[in-house]
Amino acid sequence: MLLSRVMHMGLLLFLLMLQSPSDFEHITRQTEGKIGMSAEVVETGARLDFHPADRFPMQSVYKFPIAMAALQLVDQGKLRLDQTIRVEKSDLVGGRQRSPIRDMHPDGGFNMPLRELLRYAVSESDGSASDVLLRVVGGPSKVQAMLKRLGIQGIKVVDTEKSIGGDNQVQYRNWAQPEAMVRLLKLFQQGQGLSKSSRALLMQWMTETETGLKRLKGNLPPGTVVAHKTGTSYTVNGVTVATNDVGLITLPNGQHLAIAVFVMDSPLSQDTRERAIAAFARLAWTHFTTAKSAAK
Structure with a gap:
């Protein structure tokens, strides 16, 4: 037990002491899994990548494009934020999956405004809310159609949260390339795909995200604004x-860093996986806030 604790503390110190992008491979080895990252300064196009084109299971990260698809329908007048949506028991995910609305209404049979379903899905990573949204927008094919219109390839939304929860292998079908997720984040930051009001709402919900506070945000300077969406699988x-976090980090000069970090197939603790994401984010933040990188 003592040796385990010493080794754990050594790993944590190692992750905190990393100083250059060349350390990405070292972080990956310490997680005993696979990590993919893509990062781009939206305003300049300066990039930093590590396995950016490989496929990684998204888990709840996919609630970000699902929310975008729902808000596009609001912008088109096909849905209203204040309209009530019926949620039946059949919509609720299983007990192992995160779902505050299921915990509040375990028997289903209630109505909820679309705005609240969106907030629960994004800010609280509610699986039931996400599945209801996926149903309301017309299914995964409609989300894929939205991504295609935006010119995004390399993100695949195929299954519901309930399906993912029922079979550990299903999550591999809902995948993203880090570089593709960063392209979507960049378009979102630039105001493409959504109206100004819808973009502001989604940005607010992502900034208020309650999950994964030790991931992208975990090793950034206090007060750094991060709008993000996490994703986490079971341990089997x-x-x-999957242990993931994607989002937009506001840099000290006011520019925005679109970043996606995915940790796949790691046998180590959640704390270690989250600290690895935090180390990647800090390395990217440091890289893009140096005088040399900022001048690009």
Whole structure:
């Protein structure tokens, strides 16, 4: 037990002491899994990548494009934020999955405004709310159609949260390339795909995200604004398939860093996986806030 604690503390110190992008491979080895990252300064196009084109299971990260698809329908007048949506028991995800609305209404049979469903799905990563949104927008194919219109390839939304929760292998079908997720984040920051009001709402919900506070935000300077969406899988046979965080980090000069970090198939603790994401984010933040990088 003592040796384990010493080794754990050594890893945490190692992650905090990393100083250059060349350390990405070292972080990955310490997680005993695979990590993919893409980062781009929206205003300049300066980039930093590590396995950016590989496929990683999204888990709840996919609630970001689902929310965008729903808000596009609001912008088109096909949905209203104040309209009530019926939520039946069949819409609720299983007990192992995160769902505050299921915990409040375990028998289903209630109505909820679309605005609240969106907030629960994004800020609280509610799986039931996400599945209701996916139903309301017309299914995964409609989300894929939205991504295609935006010119985004490399993100696949195929299954519901309930399906993912029922079979550990299903999550691999809902995947993203880090570089594709960063392209979507960049378009979002630039105001493409959504009206100004819808973009502001989604940005607010992502900034208020309650999950993953030790991930992208974990090692950034206090007060750094981060709008993000997390994703986390179960741990099965000692291996966690997905520990993710994607979002927009406001840099000290007011520019915005679109970043996606995915940790796949790691047998180590959640704390270690989250600290690895925090280390990647800090390295990217440092890289883009130096005089040399800022001048690009």
